[in-house]
Amino acid sequence: MQNHEIADRLDAFAALLELGDANPYTARAYRRAAETIRDAPAAVADLVSSGRVRELRGIGPGIEARLRELVETGEIAELAELEGELAPDLVGLGRYLGLSAKRSVELGRVLGVRTADELRAAAADGRLRAVPGIGPKTEARLLEALAREGEPRPRPGLLLNRARELVGGIAAALGGEAAGDVRRWRDSCEELAVVCAAADPRPVLARFADLPQIVAVLEQDERRVLGVTVDGVPVELVVAEPERFGTALVRATGSQAYVAALEPLPAAPDEQAVYRALEIPWCPPELREEAFRTSPPALVDLADIRGDLHCHTTWSDGRASVEDMARSAQQRGYEYLAICDHTPAVGAVRGLSADDVRRQGEEIAAANEALAPFRVLRGIECDILPDGSLDLPDDTLAELDWVQASVHGGQRMPRRELTKRVEEALRNPYVRCLSHPKGRIINRRPENALDLTRVFELALEQRVALEVNGLPPRLDLSGEHVRDAIRAGVEIVCSTDAHSTRGLENMVLSVMTARRGWATPAHVLNTRPLRSLLDRPRATT
Numbered sequence: 001m002q003n004h005e006i007a008d009r010l011d012a013f014a015a016l017l018e019l020g021d022a023n024p025y026t027a028r029a030y031r032r033a034a035e036t037i038r039d040a041p042a043a044v045a046d047l048v049s050s051g052r053v054r055e056l057r058g059i060g061p062g063i064e065a066r067l068r069e070l071v072e073t074g075e076i077a078e079l080a081e082l083e084g085e086l087a088p089d090l091v092g093l094g095r096y097l098g099l100s101a102k103r104s105v106e107l108g109r110v111l112g113v114r115t116a117d118e119l120r121a122a123a124a125d126g127r128l129r130a131v132p133g134i135g136p137k138t139e140a141r142l143l144e145a146l147a148r149e150g151e152p153r154p155r156p157g158l159l160l161n162r163a164r165e166l167v168g169g170i171a172a173a174l175g176g177e178a179a180g181d182v183r184r185w186r187d188s189c190e191e192l193a194v195v196c197a198a199a200d201p202r203p204v205l206a207r208f209a210d211l212p213q214i215v216a217v218l219e220q221d222e223r224r225v226l227g228v229t230v231d232g233v234p235v236e237l238v239v240a241e242p243e244r245f246g247t248a249l250v251r252a253t254g255s256q257a258y259v260a261a262l263e264p265l266p267a268a269p270d271e272q273a274v275y276r277a278l279e280i281p282w283c284p285p286e287l288r289e290e291a292f293r294t295s296p297p298a299l300v301d302l303a304d305i306r307g308d309l310h311c312h313t314t315w316s317d318g319r320a321s322v323e324d325m326a327r328s329a330q331q332r333g334y335e336y337l338a339i340c341d342h343t344p345a346v347g348a349v350r351g352l353s354a355d356d357v358r359r360q361g362e363e364i365a366a367a368n369e370a371l372a373p374f375r376v377l378r379g380i381e382c383d384i385l386p387d388g389s390l391d392l393p394d395d396t397l398a399e400l401d402w403v404q405a406s407v408h409g410g411q412r413m414p415r416r417e418l419t420k421r422v423e424e425a426l427r428n429p430y431v432r433c434l435s436h437p438k439g440r441i442i443n444r445r446p447e448n449a450l451d452l453t454r455v456f457e458l459a460l461e462q463r464v465a466l467e468v469n470g471l472p473p474r475l476d477l478s479g480e481h482v483r484d485a486i487r488a489g490v491e492i493v494c495s496t497d498a499h500s501t502r503g504l505e506n507m508v509l510s511v512m513t514a515r516r517g518w519a520t521p522a523h524v525l526n527t528r529p530l531r532s533l534l535d536r537p538r539a540t541t
């Protein structure tokens with residue numbers, strides 16, 4: 001059993017414990033253990049067998065017992081029991097209808113229904129109103145939602161990393177291709193789709209309905225089915241005739257506007273053949289947002305990236321040491337890594353004082369000795385204070401190789417004040433890069449009011465780069481803003497803002513977001529060797 005499989009089972013256990021009103025701390029402990037196991041460098045199954053698994057952080061005797069059961073029998077009996085009792089099918093449909101998981105379980109208990117179909121039948125019989133707390137209004141709303149089931153409706157999208165895991169897993173299980181928003185690397189994915197090729201669609205449709213990810217089927221045609229996950233997320237499967245697979249893939253990849261401009265699509269077995277028949281060059285999916293028929297530019301590639309310029313360690317809120325982060329970056333084939341921990345004003349977590357920065361410098365020097373010729377850069381993610389000054393004195397910043405400036409608190413400042421605050425920081429001669437400029441947290445906090453046009457002008461003048469932050473809830477700059485930055489002549493940096501060694505994997509999300517903004521390697525600073533990156537003059541003054 002592989003680490004990620006073990007972690008998935010623990011996550012499922014945690015989710016069901018939450019639904020079942022278990023002690024919230026227990027559920028959280030299982031989630032944390034799942035996270036540790038996903039990050040673990042060794043095979044956890046082996047650690048369990050050799051009795052060493054408790055050496056991992058957060059694994060106590062209780063979780064160890066579950067792990068032993070899972071590794072030895074392939075299952076956790078209590079998890080299987082909970083899955084039966086709590087009817088994930090019902091919970092999935094409930095979430096899709098806008099009910100919390102707890103509410104769905106309650107509904108099931110009161111109505112004595114266990115499946116999505118039984119819930120539909122109960123609703124049709126007018127029994128919903130028997131449930132305490134459901135009045136005629138809520139009943140009408142639920143009936144209406146049930147009638148509209150399967151119709152697309154606005155709902156918060158999934159974060160790109162979660163959507164990729166979900167859709168990628170389904171595509172792999174069915175031998176198909178991920179399509180929809182995931183294939184275009186949208187920052188928030190709403191249209192989740194998988195395309196398969198088969199002359200006879202029935203076995204594929206049946207396998208889809210049986211997948212552990214799919215808890216209920218909402219809609220089924222001859223070659224298309226819409227399922228819903230336990231989180232209430234709709235996923236579409238298209239089973240194309242093999243000679244039309246390419247056509248179906250282009251169509252399911254979207255966007256609607258892009259596809260509409262290509263119609264009528266020729267029938268073709270693969271995507272390349274579709275484009276040949278249309279007599280236009282193949283278009284990378286991440287550029288398919290608007291009508292586009294000409295040659296795409298040579299976009300930046302993950303392999304072009306020579307180093308990561310923003311990550312955290314245990315000195316602030318990261319989970320790995322300087323040396324562990326650096327080794328992991330080296331193993332990824334990078335030439336350099338900048339350690340950019342927080343400064344005190346960040347508030348919620350520990351930040352580094354000027355003294356800490358010097359002490360960390362000694363640790364970084366040791367890592368450089370151990371890992372040469374790999375280079376660990378002394379960096380900082382320095383808070384921009386409300387008045388635009390920086391959270392560390394200039395003489396400290398002057399010692400560092402790489403200074404990221406960041407707004408954390410005060411994202412809701414009015415446009416003029418916020419822009420002035422950031423402008424002031426960009427004028428500091430030691431600042432090299434502005435982190436997550438628009439400050440959004442996808443689904444939780446909208447973009448701030450920062451005037452990017454003004455910031456681009458000043459960044460260009462001061463030779464400060466703008467970050468494309470690869471944290472899945474950030475992806476900031478967004479693809480659209482990258483495109484504006486590039487048009488303005490501003491350089492960008494693709495960074496992960498990793499807080500663990502596994503976090504360094506998010507570079508692909510940053511690079512794909514930059515590609516959505518039409519970035520080529522020349523636009524991205526960290527495609528360059530370290531020397532040319534550090535030697536470049538800062539401000540023109």
Ligand SMILES: [Zn+2]
Nearest residue numbers: 381406435436
């Ligand atoms: Zn930050």
Ligand SMILES: [Zn+2]
Nearest residue numbers: 310312381497
């Ligand atoms: Zn950071």
